[in-house]
Amino acid sequence: MSQYDILIIGSGPGGYVAAIRAAQLGLKVGVVERAYIGGICPNWGCIPAKALLRSAEIFHYIEHAADYGIKAEKPGADVAAIVKRSRGIAQQMSQGVGFLLKKNKVDLIWGEATITAPGKVKVKPIDGAPKGWLPAGDFEAKNIIVATGARPRVLPGLEPDKKLVWTYFESMVPEALPKRLLVVGSGAIGIEFASFYRDLGSEVTVVEVMSQVMPVEDHEIAELAKKRFEKAGMKILLEAKVASLKKGANEVTATVELKDGTKQEIVADRVISAVGVVGNVENLGLEALGVKLDRGTIATDGLGRTNVPGIYAIGDVAGPPMLAHKAEHEGTLCVEAIAGLHPHPMDKLQIPGCTYCHPQVASVGLTERKAKEAGYELKVGRFPFIGNGKAVALGEPEGLVKTIFDAKTGRLLGAHLIGAEVTEMIQGFVVAMQLETTEEELMHTVFPHPTVSETMHESVLAAYGKAIHI
Amino acid sequence: MPIKILMPALSPTMETGNLTKWNVKVGDAVKSGMVLAEIETDKATMEVEAVDEGVVAKLVVAEGSADVPVNAVIAILAEEGEDVAAAAAAADGAAPALAKAEAPKSEEKAEAPKAEAPKAEAAKAGEGERIFASPLARRVAKDKGLDLKSVKGSGPKGRIILRDVEGAEAAPKPAAPQAAAAAAAPAAKPAGASDEMTLKLFDPESYELIPHDGMRKTIARRLTESKQTVPHFYVTVDVELDALLALRKDINDAAPTSDGKPAYKVSVNDMVIKAYALALKAVPDAHVSWTDGGMLKHKHADVGVAVSIPGGLITPIVRKADEKSLSTISNEVKDLAKRAKDRKLKPEEYQGGTTSVSNLGMFGVKDFAAVINPPHATILAVGAGEQRAVVKGGQLAVATVMSVTLSTDHRAVDGALGAELLRAFKGFIEKPMSMLV
Numbered sequence: 001m002s003q004y005d006i007l008i009i010g011s012g013p014g015g016y017v018a019a020i021r022a023a024q025l026g027l028k029v030g031v032v033e034r035a036y037i038g039g040i041c042p043n044w045g046c047i048p049a050k051a052l053l054r055s056a057e058i059f060h061y062i063e064h065a066a067d068y069g070i071k072a073e074k075p076g077a078d079v080a081a082i083v084k085r086s087r088g089i090a091q092q093m094s095q096g097v098g099f100l101l102k103k104n105k106v107d108l109i110w111g112e113a114t115i116t117a118p119g120k121v122k123v124k125p126i127d128g129a130p131k132g133w134l135p136a137g138d139f140e141a142k143n144i145i146v147a148t149g150a151r152p153r154v155l156p157g158l159e160p161d162k163k164l165v166w167t168y169f170e171s172m173v174p175e176a177l178p179k180r181l182l183v184v185g186s187g188a189i190g191i192e193f194a195s196f197y198r199d200l201g202s203e204v205t206v207v208e209v210m211s212q213v214m215p216v217e218d219h220e221i222a223e224l225a226k227k228r229f230e231k232a233g234m235k236i237l238l239e240a241k242v243a244s245l246k247k248g249a250n251e252v253t254a255t256v257e258l259k260d261g262t263k264q265e266i267v268a269d270r271v272i273s274a275v276g277v278v279g280n281v282e283n284l285g286l287e288a289l290g291v292k293l294d295r296g297t298i299a300t301d302g303l304g305r306t307n308v309p310g311i312y313a314i315g316d317v318a319g320p321p322m323l324a325h326k327a328e329h330e331g332t333l334c335v336e337a338i339a340g341l342h343p344h345p346m347d348k349l350q351i352p353g354c355t356y357c358h359p360q361v362a363s364v365g366l367t368e369r370k371a372k373e374a375g376y377e378l379k380v381g382r383f384p385f386i387g388n389g390k391a392v393a394l395g396e397p398e399g400l401v402k403t404i405f406d407a408k409t410g411r412l413l414g415a416h417l418i419g420a421e422v423t424e425m426i427q428g429f430v431v432a433m434q435l436e437t438t439e440e441e442l443m444h445t446v447f448p449h450p451t452v453s454e455t456m457h458e459s460v461l462a463a464y465g466k467a468i469h470i
Numbered sequence: 471m472p473i474k475i476l477m478p479a480l481s482p483t484m485e486t487g488n489l490t491k492w493n494v495k496v497g498d499a500v501k502s503g504m505v506l507a508e509i510e511t512d513k514a515t516m517e518v519e520a521v522d523e524g525v526v527a528k529l530v531v532a533e534g535s536a537d538v539p540v541n542a543v544i545a546i547l548a549e550e551g552e553d554v555a556a557a558a559a560a561a562d563g564a565a566p567a568l569a570k571a572e573a574p575k576s577e578e579k580a581e582a583p584k585a586e587a588p589k590a591e592a593a594k595a596g597e598g599e600r601i602f603a604s605p606l607a608r609r610v611a612k613d614k615g616l617d618l619k620s621v622k623g624s625g626p627k628g629r630i631i632l633r634d635v636e637g638a639e640a641a642p643k644p645a646a647p648q649a650a651a652a653a654a655a656p657a658a659k660p661a662g663a664s665d666e667m668t669l670k671l672f673d674p675e676s677y678e679l680i681p682h683d684g685m686r687k688t689i690a691r692r693l694t695e696s697k698q699t700v701p702h703f704y705v706t707v708d709v710e711l712d713a714l715l716a717l718r719k720d721i722n723d724a725a726p727t728s729d730g731k732p733a734y735k736v737s738v739n740d741m742v743i744k745a746y747a748l749a750l751k752a753v754p755d756a757h758v759s760w761t762d763g764g765m766l767k768h769k770h771a772d773v774g775v776a777v778s779i780p781g782g783l784i785t786p787i788v789r790k791a792d793e794k795s796l797s798t799i800s801n802e803v804k805d806l807a808k809r810a811k812d813r814k815l816k817p818e819e820y821q822g823g824t825t826s827v828s829n830l831g832m833f834g835v836k837d838f839a840a841v842i843n844p845p846h847a848t849i850l851a852v853g854a855g856e857q858r859a860v861v862k863g864g865q866l867a868v869a870t871v872m873s874v875t876l877s878t879d880h881r882a883v884d885g886a887l888g889a890e891l892l893r894a895f896k897g898f899i900e901k902p903m904s905m906l907v
Binding site (some may be wrong): 437 | 604606607610611613624625626631632838850
């Protein structure tokens with residue numbers, strides 16, 4: 001029987017990063033995985049989805065090649081090849097995680113883990129153990145980190161069936177393009193698939209129960225996104241919900257209850273249920289140990305500690321925001337705290353969010369509405385891409401950078417971006433917030449020309465009435 | 471290439487130092503190992519030795535400059551065969567030449583050290599120390615009139631961030647804006663009253679303003695911090711010294727002599743140090759330091775001995791006093807005290823320690839309470855040994871009695887624990903042979 005300093009349940013972005021960090025600190029560490037090495041992110045989430053969206057983007061550009069002076073035949077989307085590419089990338093990334101863990105001498109254990117007592121983990125065997133992994137058995141560890149992630153939420157009446165009603169798993173590997181697609185939920189997952197299928201030519205309807213698309217985003221940005229989606233041909237129903245689904249042989253009839261109480265029938269070939277994810281808290285032995293839960297996820301302090309000494313939780317299973325980069329950071333903090341390094345707990349307001357729909361949306365900090373509710377007096381800067389030479393040259397003149405400052409202190413409270421490549425730009429504002437810059441340092445920063453990032457500078461200038469190119 | 475001589479860091483915590491004396495002048499040839507200058511830190515004066523050889527091309531920092539940041543260029547050497555004037559000129563571009571008492575003109579110069587000017591502004595403590603703070607924290611502090619020097623940073627490597635200055639506002643304001651201070655003064659001078667407020671209370675002709683040296687600033691900073699952050703608790707006990715005095719006489723009489731001088735002469739204070747060290751070993755729960763993360767339980771009794779020196783005090787440390795013989799302790803204390811008075815102690819000789827002893831008995835003080843020197847959790851204040859009337863077995867008798875007061879950090883050492891420590895101490899003092907076994 002092996003005695004670990006840390007045993008981690010789950011090899012997703014939280015778990016594997018925690019394991020590598022622990023190994024760096026000289027701790028003896030093991031990781032238990034039951035399904036996908038690297039977890040959802042490289043296998044069925046972030047990475048393969050980005051591969052699909054890249055294909056859709058290329059398709060979109062070729063369709064609009066003439067705009068750039070390029071003569072091209074009308075392109076065709078080979079769904080099987082697109083999926084094959086995405087799966088190849090997923091496999092490559094997953095193998096990469098396995099390689100990194102082995103390189104760091106992390107013990108890899110295949111099976112289903114249950115915490116039988118503090119410090120004790122029982123791993124039940126499951127078929128399909130990869131080569132070089134330890135078999136199931138009983139393990140002991142001074143510290144146990146639960147990093148089991150999340151799974152698609154199931155709404156009654158909207159139960160996925162793998163055929164007509166999809167989750168992100170099936171949405172990632174279509175055999176053919178559905179002609180008519182109904183997407184329920186316009187959060188990051190729903191809207192990315194809606195974008196992907198719309199760009200490839202599906203007729204897409206999005207049903208969202210909240211009053212805006214991408215409900216966590218700034219309202220103004222969400223409104224701009226909605227306009228762009230609609231311009232691209234998507235149908236969007238807000239404050240609407242699916243009252244019932246009637247399944248046919250190869251199509252579904254959804255009854256959607258609209259804002260005004262009227263009902264509308266939508267016939268679709270496939271339905272994607274993207275109504276959020278729920279933490280994987282079951283069958284871990286948490287109830288018996290008295291580990292406290294909070295709204296379906298494990299309650300932790302800022303350093304991953306649960307109410308039971310020696311048991312920690314990180315990532316999606318430890319609560320929102322359920323994002324890979326949040327899980328990675330929590331994993332690092334948790335392990336460093338176990339090692340006695342006194343890390344600073346994470347400020348969740350400084351976790352950026354990126355959505356790779358078309359157009360992209362990225363944000364960090366408070367939305368304008370939330371900042372007002374918090375009682376701040378605001379200075380809000382807006383700068384549209386049309387005023388940026390690089391964006392226009394790229395053929396991407398539609399976009400906006402919105403910055404929100406506390407008028408009293410010059411603190412950057414939030415930044416909200418929509419447009420081409422904004423997911424690669426948001427980190428500039430994240431660094432600024434982390435370092436606690438004020439508008440002054442941002443104004444003093446020299447942004448390179450010609451880049452789309454100049455819109456970030458201009459937005460800050462605009463908040464103080466100093467924007468140049470508008 | 472001209473060689474830059476930088477302000478050395480003489481201890482791990484040193485941030486600035488005063489350049490008190492240059493031992494070389496421009497044109498002097500410098501050999502490796504030569505003493506170039508004397509630097510005064512908060513507690514000691516140290517010599518800066520040359521590492522490289524060359525000719526002094528320029529003294530960048532004037533003699534008598536205060537608060538020179540560590541790693542600032544203090545002098546330029548021209549290498550062998552190099553033109554001295556050219557080296558000095560070339561170096562000018564790299565390091566701005568420092569005016570002596572001239573007001574700094576640019577921001578760059580404001581960061582650079584300036585010669586001490588015995589004017590009112592020179593009295594401001596720690597001018598020129600770099601404070602690491604986020605821009606947002608700086609702005610909020612400025613808006614509130616908060617002095618960043620009074621704020622403890624909680625960010626990476628102690629950087630002051632927004633939450634630190636936000637928190638500082640909620641606390642009773644030691645660094646209140648001037649308007650608030652003006653309202654409070656002059657009836658009672660608040661702790662954080664500005665220099666200006668204090669000076670206003672006196673006729674300018676009626677005083678002389680002496681700038682603080684490094685030691686004075688350190689004493690002010692550390693003891694203010696101690697009294698503000700450490701909850702002090704005091705326990706006093708009387709101990710009888712007659713047995714100890716008799717033993718001391720025997721020990722000293724037995725000292726071997728060479729050239730007519732005894733090899734040691736043990737003092738009462740040496741015996742107090744030893745007894746206290748043994749008491750700490752006997753009551754290990756009281757031999758601790760408080761940290762937020764947990765209780766530091768010390769394994770060796772490193773006893774600081776407060777030594778009064780001109781201009782202040784310093785506490786050199788007798789390491790592992792519990793394991794040392796009385797004669798060793800005695801000779802060590804004598805050596806440390808002498809070098810303390812000359813300000814020649816090395817930082818490792820006065821930094822750290824697990825507790826301290828402060829003795830004012832030689833001034834006839836009966837009893838006093840000392841301020842704890844963090845991170846210590848205890849300090850023992852020792853009064854004079856004097857003949858007092860005591861009651862023994864219902865009879866009045868005369869005994870030599872000494873009062874000692876233990877100050878404890880109540881976060882780490884509770885009252886009963888402090889009392890237990892003192893009981894152990896009393897045991898060793900009153901049965902002094904137990905110290906020798």
